[in-house]
Amino acid sequence: MLKAVFFDIDGTLTSLKTKKIPESTYEALRQLQQRGIKIFIATGRHMIDVDQTPVKGLPFDGYVTLNGQICLDKDRKSFYHLPLDEEDVHHMVQLFEKKEFQMLIAEMDRKYINYLTENEGELGFPKSEIGIYSGNKVYQFMLRSNREKTKEIVADLKNSRAAYWPPDGTDIIPAAGGKMNGIKKTLEHYGIRREEMMAFGDGDNDKEMLAFAHIGVAMGDADEEIKQYADYVTVSVDEDGVLKALQHLHVL
Numbered sequence: 001m002l003k004a005v006f007f008d009i010d011g012t013l014t015s016l017k018t019k020k021i022p023e024s025t026y027e028a029l030r031q032l033q034q035r036g037i038k039i040f041i042a043t044g045r046h047m048i049d050v051d052q053t054p055v056k057g058l059p060f061d062g063y064v065t066l067n068g069q070i071c072l073d074k075d076r077k078s079f080y081h082l083p084l085d086e087e088d089v090h091h092m093v094q095l096f097e098k099k100e101f102q103m104l105i106a107e108m109d110r111k112y113i114n115y116l117t118e119n120e121g122e123l124g125f126p127k128s129e130i131g132i133y134s135g136n137k138v139y140q141f142m143l144r145s146n147r148e149k150t151k152e153i154v155a156d157l158k159n160s161r162a163a164y165w166p167p168d169g170t171d172i173i174p175a176a177g178g179k180m181n182g183i184k185k186t187l188e189h190y191g192i193r194r195e196e197m198m199a200f201g202d203g204d205n206d207k208e209m210l211a212f213a214h215i216g217v218a219m220g221d222a223d224e225e226i227k228q229y230a231d232y233v234t235v236s237v238d239e240d241g242v243l244k245a246l247q248h249l250h251v252l
Contacts, residue, residue: 001196002037002196002197002198002251003036003037003038003192003193003196003197004037004038004039004040004061004186004187004190004192004196004197004198005032005037005038005039005040005197005198005199005200005251006040006041006042006064006179006183006186006197006198006199006200006209006213007039007040007041007042007199007200007201007242008042008043008200008201008202008203008206008209009041009043009045009050009053009055010043010045010053010202010203011202011203011219011221011222011237012200012201012202012219012237012242013025013054013055013200013237013242014053014054014055014237015237015238016237017238018238019054020054021054021055022237022238022240022242024240024242024243024244025237025240025242025243027243028242028243028246028252029058031246031252032246032251032252033059035252037251038061038062038190038192039060039061040060040061040062040063040064040183040186041055041060041062041063041064041065042064042068042179042182042183042199042201042206042209043063043064043065043067044066044067044140044163044165044171044179044203044205045065045066046065046066046106046111046140047063047065047070047072047076048110048111049111050063050065059074060074061073061074061190062074062186062189062190063076064179064182064183064186065182066106066139066140066171066173067140067163067171067173067177067178067179067182067205068082068173068177068178068179068180068181068182068183068185069081069082069083069139069140069173069174069177069182070082070108070139070182071182071185071186071189073189078108079185079189080182080185080186080189081108081139082139082174082176082177082181083137083138083139083174084137084138084139084140084141084159084160084172084173084174085157085158085159085160085174087158087159088157088158088159088160088172089138091156091157092138092141092153092157092172093105093133095143095153096114096133096141097114097132097133099114099115101143101144101145101149102114102115102116102117102143102144102145103141103142103143103144104128104141104142104143105131105133105138105141106138106139106140106141106142107134107136107137107138107139108136108137108139110131110134110136111128112128112129112130112131112132113128113129113130113131114130115130116130139173140171140172140173141171141172142169142170142171142172143169143170143172144168144169144170145168145170146168147164147168150162150164150168150170153172154170154172157172159174159175159176160172160173160174160175161173161174161175161178163178163204163205164204164205165203165204165205171205178205178208178209179201179205179206179208179209180208180209180211180212183197183199183209183212183213184212194212194213194214195214196214197213197214198213198214198215198216198217198249198251199212199213199215199216199217200217200218200219200234200242200245201216201217201218201219201222201226202218202219202221202222202226203222203226204223204226206218206222206226206229207225207226207229208229210226210229210230210231211229213231215231215232215249216229216230216231216232217230217231217232217233217234217245217249218230218232218233218234219233219234219235219236219237219241220233220234220235220236220239220241221236232245232248232249234248
């Protein structure tokens with residue numbers, strides 16, 4: 001019996017073209033909850049950024065944020081968090097301070113960037129404050145650099161790994177972290193078994209989540225590599241992919 005569905009935001013719930021949630025997806029979410037199925041966000045975004053997307057105000061039962069590093073219940077109270085290794089944080093902060101490329105630091109309740117440019121904006125996310133490292137625990141670094149340079153940076157970290165997003169963005173997370181780990185902790189918190197959940201996603205940071213889910217659904221416009229991790233490939237969000245997948249799989 002299905003008890004929970006986890007959704008990525010960008011390209012899954014919201015259209016990358018229109019930046020909106022299709023009406024069919026709203027309807028799918030309503031029907032899931034009417035059937036007693038819990039709905040969760042599983043995103044690389046900070047909760048601050050989640051509130052800058054169209055999903056703000058929707059009655060989700062919980063949130064897996066920063067690629068699984070901070071998990072919150074429906075009242076936004078954290079029940080699990082996994083910070084980055086302090087040695088790796090020290091190394092990354094040195095790069096942050098050099099300002100050779102844009103980098104954002106995500107803490108529990110705050111995020112800030114090393115610099116902004118008029119042309120680039122900042123990492124594709126809603127505007128962040130410019131700040132200096134506070135000394136608090138860090139849950140994710142987000143940086144914008146070419147892939148070759150990024151791989152060199154990650155290779156110097158002892159207890160961290162990368163999740164990439166196009167065209168040149170990277171999330172640095174704990175080696176033991178990731179959306180799959182955050183989902184596991186969420187399932188434990190709510191007393192839900194793996195066999196009772198499914199997940200929707202479309203990006204590099206969704207691969208483990210899709211493979212872990214009892215039913216993993218990749219969006220139709222995801223890269224072919226991502227689709228290999230899914231049990232089912234639906235059409236794009238702009239083609240009502242979420243609702244159609246739930247109907248095809250006889251959930252709705």
